[in-house]
Amino acid sequence: MESLDNTVKPYDVYLSRGQGAILYDKKGKKYIDLLAGVAVNLLGYNNKKINKAILSQLQKYIHSSRWFYNENQEKLAKKISEVTGASGVYFVNSGAEANEVAIKFARKWGIINKNGAYKIITFKNSFHGRTIAALTATGQEKFHKYLKPLSPGFIYAEFNNIKSVEEKIDDEVCAILIEPIQAEGGVWIAEKEFLLNLSKLCQEKNILLIFDEVQTGLGRTGKIFAYQHYGIKPDMITMGKGLGGGLPLSCVAVNKKIFTILENGDHGTTMGGNPVACAAGNIVFDTVSKKSFLNQVKQKGEYFINELKKIASKKIKEIRGLGLLIGIELNENAAKYVEIGLKKGIILNSVKPTIIRIVPPLIISKKEIKKAIEIIGEILK
Numbered sequence: 001m002e003s004l005d006n007t008v009k010p011y012d013v014y015l016s017r018g019q020g021a022i023l024y025d026k027k028g029k030k031y032i033d034l035l036a037g038v039a040v041n042l043l044g045y046n047n048k049k050i051n052k053a054i055l056s057q058l059q060k061y062i063h064s065s066r067w068f069y070n071e072n073q074e075k076l077a078k079k080i081s082e083v084t085g086a087s088g089v090y091f092v093n094s095g096a097e098a099n100e101v102a103i104k105f106a107r108k109w110g111i112i113n114k115n116g117a118y119k120i121i122t123f124k125n126s127f128h129g130r131t132i133a134a135l136t137a138t139g140q141e142k143f144h145k146y147l148k149p150l151s152p153g154f155i156y157a158e159f160n161n162i163k164s165v166e167e168k169i170d171d172e173v174c175a176i177l178i179e180p181i182q183a184e185g186g187v188w189i190a191e192k193e194f195l196l197n198l199s200k201l202c203q204e205k206n207i208l209l210i211f212d213e214v215q216t217g218l219g220r221t222g223k224i225f226a227y228q229h230y231g232i233k234p235d236m237i238t239m240g241k242g243l244g245g246g247l248p249l250s251c252v253a254v255n256k257k258i259f260t261i262l263e264n265g266d267h268g269t270t271m272g273g274n275p276v277a278c279a280a281g282n283i284v285f286d287t288v289s290k291k292s293f294l295n296q297v298k299q300k301g302e303y304f305i306n307e308l309k310k311i312a313s314k315k316i317k318e319i320r321g322l323g324l325l326i327g328i329e330l331n332e333n334a335a336k337y338v339e340i341g342l343k344k345g346i347i348l349n350s351v352k353p354t355i356i357r358i359v360p361p362l363i364i365s366k367k368e369i370k371k372a373i374e375i376i377g378e379i380l381k
């Protein structure tokens with residue numbers, strides 16, 4: 001066998017264990033983890049509360065299907081709806097799948113409530129997942145190239161450009177799907193005015209607004225959800241990544257307008273809302289909803305960004321971010337610095353040829369951030 005999976009080239013590191021924001025490899029080498037399993041491990045490694053909740057549910061039953069009530073799922077759904085004001089929370093297994101479900105619901109809503117409207121506006125440089133409709137929603141040609149014909153009915157507008165959205169709107173548009181921060185696209189933050197205008201436009205034109213908070217949600221930006229920075233309310237919110245504490249779990253939270261569109265059988269998934277993943281999910285959601293926790297994320301994010309900005313290096317073009325979702329844009333290729341970082345004991349990740357994305361566990365300490373900045377400074381000097 002040449003490789004287990006030809007679509008990925010793993011680094012030459014075999015991990016053995018993790019504690020907090022630190023990972024250890026089989027040789028005992030220590031790494032400050034600024035990737036967190038791709039923005040997943042919000043509460044870090046070996047979190048005692050998550051472990052206990054998972055074990056406790058494992059000892060009861062591991063899986064039951066959606067044909068039975070599941071206390072953990074119900075509790076988590078209630079918490080999400082209390083924060084978001086959602087009338088319904090539909091659990092699935094990945095970020096892509098959550099977006100697929102949101103797309104289906106938007107289409108059904110458009111067909112029934114808006115004379116068959118089916119088009120969905122998304123944004124250039126966006127990322128919504130790897131299943132075919134989510135990938136079509138993703139506004140990056142490099143992902144589309146060998147998969148055509150794609151799913152019809154998606155139109156791409158310019159991010160942070162309301163005119164470009166207005167130009168794309170016609171009677172056939174049922175929804176707009178947007179990431180408040182294009183994370184995989186290179187950490188580009190939506191401007192407040194743009195999102196306020198977008199929300200207004202959706203209301204005026206009777207178009208659903210869907211926020212993909214798969215990466216920005218659950219405390220990552222210093223608020224439970226990034227939409228809360230903007231004072232607007234999307235009709236649907238998708239979330240995933242860290243929701244299951246490291247186990248596969250995602251969902252779409254929908255408001256009253258959509259909730260009534262859904263009927264028995266309109267949504268289905270064998271593993272969605274798995275009780276073990278939801279047990280972990282309750283711990284994650286309780287923790288990231290705490291004001292003190294969110295304040296710490298905010299403070300640590302500001303400290304991280306400000307200290308990065310102090311690094312005097314011609315290699316750095318721009319530092320940007322919100323909370324603990326940070327981008328370092330370089331004037332040159334970033335891949336080699338990710339490799340050097342590994343050798344020096346930090347796990348970085350480049351999302352675009354010249355952009356390094358930093359998404360550590362939210363529980364990372366200030367001391368660990370300080371050490372990571374020191375290493376980044378050395379690497380980029």
Ligand SMILES: Cc1ncc(COP(=O)(O)O)c(C=O)c1O
Pocket residue numbers: 093094095096097099127128129130179183184212213214215216240241
């Ligand atoms: C904003 C956003 N949406 C969707 C996804 C897809 O999530 P998953 O890989 O769990 O399908 C990602 C993954 O990086 C993401 O960042």
